Amino acid sequence: EAGVTQFPSHSVIEKGQTVTLRCDPISGHDNLYWYRRVMGKEIKFLLHFVKESKQDESGMPNNRFLAERTGGTYSTLKVQPAELEDSGVYFCASSQGTGTRSTDTQYFGPGTRLTVL
Amino acid sequence: AQSVTQLGSHVSVSEGALVLLRCNYSSSVPPYLFWYVQYPNQGLQLLLKYTTGATLVKGINGFEAEFKKSETSFHLTKPSAHMSDAAEYFCAVRASGNQFYFGTGTSLTVIP
Numbered sequence: 303e304a305g306v307t308q309f310p311s312h313s314v315i316e317k318g319q320t321v322t323l324r325c326d327p328i329s330g331h332d333n334l335y336w337y338r339r340v341m342g343k344e345i346k347f348l349l350h351f352v353k354e355s356k357q358d359e360s361g362m363p364n365n366r367f368l369a370e371r372t373g374g375t376y377s378t379l380k381v382q383p384a385e386l387e388d389s390g391v392y393f394c395a396s397s398q399g400t401g402t403r404s405t406d407t408q409y410f411g412p413g414t415r416l417t418v419l
Numbered sequence: 420a421q422s423v424t425q426l427g428s429h430v431s432v433s434e435g436a437l438v439l440l441r442c443n444y445s446s447s448v449p450p451y452l453f454w455y456v457q458y459p460n461q462g463l464q465l466l467l468k469y470t471t472g473a474t475l476v477k478g479i480n481g482f483e484a485e486f487k488k489s490e491t492s493f494h495l496t497k498p499s500a501h502m503s504d505a506a507e508y509f510c511a512v513r514a515s516g517n518q519f520y521f522g523t524g525t526s527l528t529v530i531p
Contacts, residue, residue, distance in 0.1 A: 337521075345511075345524075360518075407453075
């Protein structure tokens, strides 16, 4: 079974440009999560989709970040315009169970390393 | 509020020695606790998790962790370190809702 995949693995852009990150969850997983790790800091939650709906977007830093999950399959995270502080590793995770406090494991992708110059 | 503290951003052990990676958490509700490992250029891989039941949890690759409610701890141990254990380890707590709260990670170096 294929795991969570993310594309690209690395992205280097200049301040003010736009970048779109993609995540393909494990097939059949309704839950999809985005996290970010700024260098040296903890991995922080950004948002959570259940199928195509945003369940929790409390971790999104600001309105320069837009996440979508059309059709409830893959998801994209767009940063527009990118700023220097957006640099970091963006992780995607998926899980199967639904409902609050599901015990299901979140399976993580390898991450996209974003560098904003 | 939920949070995780991992003491020691870098830990070095000799091959064959005990591995002890510390994790303390805060949670307003009974927590679900996780340890993930990240090898270079790979995603986070689940080592083990505690949800309910037995407080000593065994995971993959010989790792185990014990949930101690009185100490709000979930330390990760392995009796004998192997070179292949060199990686970054993350402790995470999941309380209300579905989001995880992670610690800052501990980089483990194994010295031959």
